[in-house]
Amino acid sequence: MKQKNSVELRGLSEVLWSFRREFLVVGVFSMVVNLLMLTPTIYMLQVYDRVMMSQSYMTLIVVSLLALFLFGVMAFAEWARSILLVRTGVKLDQALSKRVFKASFLSYLNPAETAPSKAFGDLTVLRQFMTGNGVFAFFDVPWIPIYLAVLFMLHPWLGAVALLFAVVQGAIAWQGHAATQKAQSVTALAQADAQNFLQSKLRNVEVLSAMGMQGSLYQRWKAKQHKALVMSGASQNKVGTVTAVSKFVRYAQQSMSLAVGAWLVTRGEISPGAMIAGNVLMGRALAPIDLLVGTWPQFLTSKDAYGRLQKLLGFQHAGREKTMTQAPLGNLKIEQLVVKVAGREKPVLDGVSFVALPGTVTVVLGPSGCGKSTLARSMLGIWPGYEGRILLDEQPIEQWTRESLGVHVGYLPQDIELFDGTIAENIARIGEVNSEQVIEAAEAAGLHQMILRFPQGYDSRVGQGGSFLSGGQRQRIGLARALYGKPMLVVLDEPNANLDDEGEAALMKAVQLIKAQGKTVVLISHRPGVIQVADRLVILQDGKLVASGPRDGVLEALKKQKESAAAAALPAA
Structure with a gap:
């Protein structure tokens, strides 16, 4: 298991490097293809300069059969490297899909993350580029000097012309990169912003429809979409300019190489066969550069996708390597917990410490916005970063893998999210239904x-997101899901927010049952009515701990504090 986890924790570059053997084989097949690309040139030379001079049919047949055989070998090499790249793409997806899937979920816990849902699109973009024409161009470019050398052997002028156009096309590719890289990145961000804005609002379609908010939201989306379209148009204009100039150079190269060849034939310095062969070979020599120019937008897109995936896969909780092999006792200890959010100077939680013991109910009280839900996420080890210690049975909770810890934990969040499936499947946590x-x-x-x-x-x-159920029904199914499998630690965040009297009575009964089973229960609420089931109380105010301890002791202390405050206020009155 440890070896498996160490493999899963490799960075994106290490995963790509693990496929070096496959790409090396692709390079070998590319070498065969590029060597045999000289076949048409040699065949033309033989036909024009040997067969037509000797008028030998046997020579023509032998040369033609040999050329056909070499074309067959070249076609096989092309097919083999394409098939190998396709299979490599499948293996690459299998190697990364699980990690991308997990990292996407983890990144949603990061308040600074904006679009983790794009991760699989980025993986697709990267895979398609690495198994497509971009890779062929990479392996074909090193053969340009070989083709140029053959052209110089045919005649120095042919080699010089090919070298000149190679430099020109290389400069176009370089300038194209400089001109389009920033524009492509900015366009991608603008398009993602417009798409994410729309997707986030579609989740609240009932509110939008009921309160007639579509018009206002449309104007906001329209502004974002217009910005994305303008940037996309500017980016496409730059790409189109580079492509047009590249096409002009390519067509000019074809004509100029033929003109130079014809001039050399009229001077008697090369044969007509060498002229035609040189024209074909020059086109082949410059084809990889032309392919680079053509695939440059895809390269920039895949480069951005690589950067986002690298960042996403780097977003991992510390540890997460140990597997919990036995159920914990449920001793939860929070020590000097400090939680901060990017862009907010004041901590959401500041120096919070308390304990929750097996067979007890710890109630966390406090007004809205005091950090109760953040505390719930932190004590379960799903908040991306914090200071202090969260210990489960004296062990840091962040060291356990989510799969091994999750079966021993029950969590009812404030916002209930059910999944499209049956009631039984949702209670069974979308796993095998017992x-x-x-x-x-x-x-x-x-x-x-x-x-x-x-x-x-x-x-x-239950419908998508539990749409077939009422709010109270969703909350009670969420409670049953939290209790599935008799977890040792149960955290309930505002569990009575959508419950009627019957539902709240059932909740209190459920809490008492969990307590009687020796489980650790942490119940978070802003309603004082839940105090009746509490063994211990934790009072939060503005992210700080006001009081913590046994219920009666905390209530007595708060009562004396209020009496003292009231007495102190009398003289002032």
Whole structure:
């Protein structure tokens, strides 16, 4: 397991480097292809300068059969390197898809991350470039000096003309890179901004429709989309200019090389066969540069995708290498926890410390915005970064892999997110459904009878995001999901926010049941009514710890504090 994790933790460049053997074989096949690209040139020379002079049919047949054989070998090499690149692309996707999938989820926890959902699109872009014409151009470019050398052997003037056009096309490729790189990057960011804006608003379509907000949001989206279109147009204009100039140079090269060859034939310095062969060979010599110019936009796009993937895969929690082999006892300890958010000077949580013990209910109280939900995410080890220590059974919680820790943890977030599937599948955490455990979790959440009233019972579908259910039903199913498998640590964030009296009574009963089973329960709320089930209280105010300890002691201390404050205020009145 440790070796597997070490492989998964490799950087993107290391993963790509692991495919060096496949690309080396592609390079060998490319060498064969480029060597045999000389076949048409040699064949023309033989036909014009040998067959036509000797009038020998046998020589023509032998030369033609040999040329056909070499063309067959060249076609096989082309096919082999294409197939190898396709298979390499599949292996590359398999090597990175799991890591990209996990990193995408982790990056959503990062408040500074804007578009982790683009990760798989970036992976596709990178894979397609690395297994397409861009790679062929990379392997073909080193053969340009070989072709130029053959042209110089035919005649120095032919080699000089080819060298001149090679320099010109190389300069065009370089200038194209300088002119389009920044424009392409800015355009991609603008397009992503417009797309992300629209996708984020579609998640709240009910509010937008009910309150007639589409018009205002359309104007905002239109401004972002117009900005993206303007930038895209400017970028395409630059790319189009580079492509047009490159085409002009290529057509001029074809004509000028033929003109120089004809001039040399009239002077008797080369044969007509050498003239035609030189023209074909010059086109082949400059084809890789032309291919580089043509694939330059894809190169820039894949370069940006590589940078985003490198950054995304670098966003990992520290540790995450150990596998939890046995259920924890549930001793949770928070020591001097400090949580900061990018762009905000004041910490969301500042020096928070408390303990939550097995067989007890710890209630965290505080007004909205005091950091309660951030505390919930932190104590579960899913906040991207913090200072201080979060210990589970005296071990840092961030060292465990999410898969091994998750089965021992139950979490009911403030915003309930259900997945398109059946009620049973959602309670079973979208894993293999254990019917007994699903029913047990539903009964613990006081949900069993309600589910049986659905037309298909536990097999009823909840719709995308639980759209077929009410807010209270979603919250109670989320509670059952948190209790599935009898986790040792259960964190409930505002679990009664959408519950009616019946649902809240079922919640209190469920909390008492979990406590009786010896589990550790942390219940976060801003409603004082949950104090009745508390064994310990944690009071937060503006991100700081106001009080922490056994319930009765904290309540008594708060009471005395209020009395003292009231007494101190009397003389002033």
